[in-house]
Amino acid sequence: MEPNLNDTFLERREKMKCTKCGKPASVKLRHYNIKLCKEHFNEFIEQRVEKAIKKFKMFGRNSKILIAVSGGKDSVSLWHMLKKLGYEVDALFIRAGKSGMVQKAQEIVEKNAELLNTKLHIVDATEYFEGLSTQEISIMLRRPVCSICGVVRRYLMNKFAYENGYDVVVTGHNLNDEASVLLGNILHWQEGYLERQWPLLPKTHEKLVPKAKPLVLNYEEDIKLYATLNEIPHLEMACPFSVGATSLVYKKILRELEEEQPGITLNFYLGFLKRKKEPKLEVEGLRECKECGYPTTAEVCSFCRLRKQVEKRKNKAPA
Numbered sequence: 001m002e003p004n005l006n007d008t009f010l011e012r013r014e015k016m017k018c019t020k021c022g023k024p025a026s027v028k029l030r031h032y033n034i035k036l037c038k039e040h041f042n043e044f045i046e047q048r049v050e051k052a053i054k055k056f057k058m059f060g061r062n063s064k065i066l067i068a069v070s071g072g073k074d075s076v077s078l079w080h081m082l083k084k085l086g087y088e089v090d091a092l093f094i095r096a097g098k099s100g101m102v103q104k105a106q107e108i109v110e111k112n113a114e115l116l117n118t119k120l121h122i123v124d125a126t127e128y129f130e131g132l133s134t135q136e137i138s139i140m141l142r143r144p145v146c147s148i149c150g151v152v153r154r155y156l157m158n159k160f161a162y163e164n165g166y167d168v169v170v171t172g173h174n175l176n177d178e179a180s181v182l183l184g185n186i187l188h189w190q191e192g193y194l195e196r197q198w199p200l201l202p203k204t205h206e207k208l209v210p211k212a213k214p215l216v217l218n219y220e221e222d223i224k225l226y227a228t229l230n231e232i233p234h235l236e237m238a239c240p241f242s243v244g245a246t247s248l249v250y251k252k253i254l255r256e257l258e259e260e261q262p263g264i265t266l267n268f269y270l271g272f273l274k275r276k277k278e279p280k281l282e283v284e285g286l287r288e289c290k291e292c293g294y295p296t297t298a299e300v301c302s303f304c305r306l307r308k309q310v311e312k313r314k315n316k317a318p319a
Contacts, residue, residue, distance in 0.1 A: 016028065016035045017035065018035060018036050018037040018040055019034040019035050019036060019040075020036065020037075020040045021037060021039075021040060023037045024037065025037055026038045026041060026229065027041050027225055027229075029219075029222065030262040031219060031258065031262045031263045031265070031266060032263070033262070033263075038229050041225070041226075041229065042226065042229070042230065045081070045218055045222055045223075045226050046081050046084060046085060048217045048218050049078070049081050049082070049085065049214045049215065049217075049218065050085055051217060052199060052213075052214045052215070052216055052217045053212075053214050056198070056199040056200045056212075057200065058168065058170075058199070058200050058210075058212035058214060059087075059167060059168045059170075059212060061086070061087065063087075063167040063168055064088075064090075064165060064166045064167045064168075065082070065087060065088065065089040065090070065166065065167065065168055065170055066089070066090050066091070066092055066157075066160070066161050066164075066166040066168070066169050066170065066209075067079050067082065067089050067090070067091050067092070067169075067170040067171075067172075068091075068092050068093075068094070068153070068157050068169060068170070068171050068172075069091045069092065069093055069109050069112070069172075070093070070105060070109075070172070070235075071093075071104070071105030071106070071108040071109050071234060071235045072105075072172065072234060072235050072238075073223055073224050073227040073232075073234045073235070074172030074173070074174055074215060074220070074223050075171070075172030076108070076109070076112050076172075076227070076232055076233070076234045077172070077223050077226050077227045077230075077232055077234070078170065078172045078214060078215055078223075079091060079112060079116065079118070080112070080116065080230065080232055081214075081226075082170070082214070083116050083118065089118065089170070090118060090119040090120070090121065090166075091109065091112075091113060091118055091119070091120045091121065092120075092121045092122075092123065092157065092160055092161075092169075093105075093106060093109045093120065093121070093122050093123070094122075094123050094125050094152070094153050094156050094157065095122060095123065095124045095125060095126070096125045096126070096133060096134045096149055096152060096153065097126070097133035097134055097135055098126070098133055099133070099135070101235075101237075102133075104235065105235055106122065108233050108234060108235060111233045112232070112233055115233075121160065121164075123156055123160055125152050125153075125156055128152075128156075128307060129306075129307065129310050130310070130311070130314060132310060134148045134149045134152060137306070137310055140310065140313050141309055141310070141313065146245060148306070151302045151303055151306055152303065152306070155294070155301070155302075155303035157169050157211075158207075158208060158209055158294070159294065161209040162207050162208075162209050166209060167209070167210070168209065168210045168211070168212050169209050169210070169211045169212070170211075170212050170213075170214060171211060171212070171213055172213075172215055173213040173215060173216065174215040174216065174218055174219065174220045174223055175215070175216055175217060175218055175219050175220065175265060175266060175269060176219060176220040176251055176254065176255075176265065177220070177247075178197070178199075178213065178216050178269055179254055179265045179266075179268055179269045180247050180248075180250035180251045180254060181193075181197065181247065181250075182194075182197060182268070182269060182272055183250045183253065183254065183268075184246060184247065184250050185197065187250075194276075196283075197272075197276075198273075198276070198278070199212065199213050199214075199216045199273075200212050200213070204282060204283050204286060204295075205283075205286055205295040207288070207293070207294050207295055208295050216269070217266070219265070219266070254268075283297065284297075285297045287299075289301035289304055291304040292304050
């Protein structure tokens with residue numbers, strides 16, 4: 001669900017001033033209790049990205065960076081921010097279907113690549129599944145689309161990054177994403193996931209490329225504001241298959257808490273990171289998949305198992 005910006009954009013009649021420079025303010029950020037003009041809002045958001053990169057030692061100026069872009073506000077806004085902050089970054093778009101929305105997302109990503117003069121790689125995930133989209137696989141195997149999509153995207157992101165010599169894969173996960181995952185893991189006492197949750201997932205195997213989340217200190221609604229104010233091309237609607245996802249329930253809870261106690265989402269997430277101090281660097285039982293050679297905790301990785309399941313079902317289908 002997209003953030004509601006009605007309470008964030010200031011009405012002209014209010015005539016509020018930017019907290020930093022005193023010029024007319026464009027936005028009001030309740031969670032920080034500040035009002036900012038466009039210039040200082042951009043600076044504020046970008047500085048929080050830079051702060052996350054340095055605080056969690058995500059990557060350096062000379063790192064070979066690959067950003068996974070979907071066409072949504074978070075990944076494309078981060079793409080623009082990283083370029084503005086002076087980082088050299090290539091982009092990866094994973095085409096997981098054939099629908100009009102997928103085509104629109106690809107067009108948006110290509111438009112941003114043109115605006116940023118950035119190298120864009122496109123990987124067609126359907127080629128690994130005999131032309132089937134993640135939605136078609138979901139129907140065939142009677143599994144949630146998000147489950148299928150997650151397995152496919154994680155695997156192909158890492159595979160492409162490793163085979164092309166990238167130092168780190170960057171994703172557009174924001175504060176609300178990470179805080180909702182944290183809340184769900186705590187409510188269900190998923191200790192294994194809690195041990196590994198961190199803004200930077202380090203290299204735990206030669207064939208696993210580190211994954212970084214530079215937006216973890218920025219609220220989702222602020223990223224939406226950034227995209228809107230800077231007229232960054234992005235998909236306006238969320239993925240239709242995310243409707244009913246458990247993570248949205250946790251996001252709704254945190255959003256309601258945020259209404260009563262502005263800043264609580266950030267305090268909740270930062271409190272966790274402060275107490276944890278560092279991620280678990282080892283994954284027990286990690287080995288190489290006997291089918292593809294990429295890291296897994298099972299004999300065959302989830303991606304290769306998925307391919308086998310699809311192949312088996314297709315072979316059983318009537319001619």
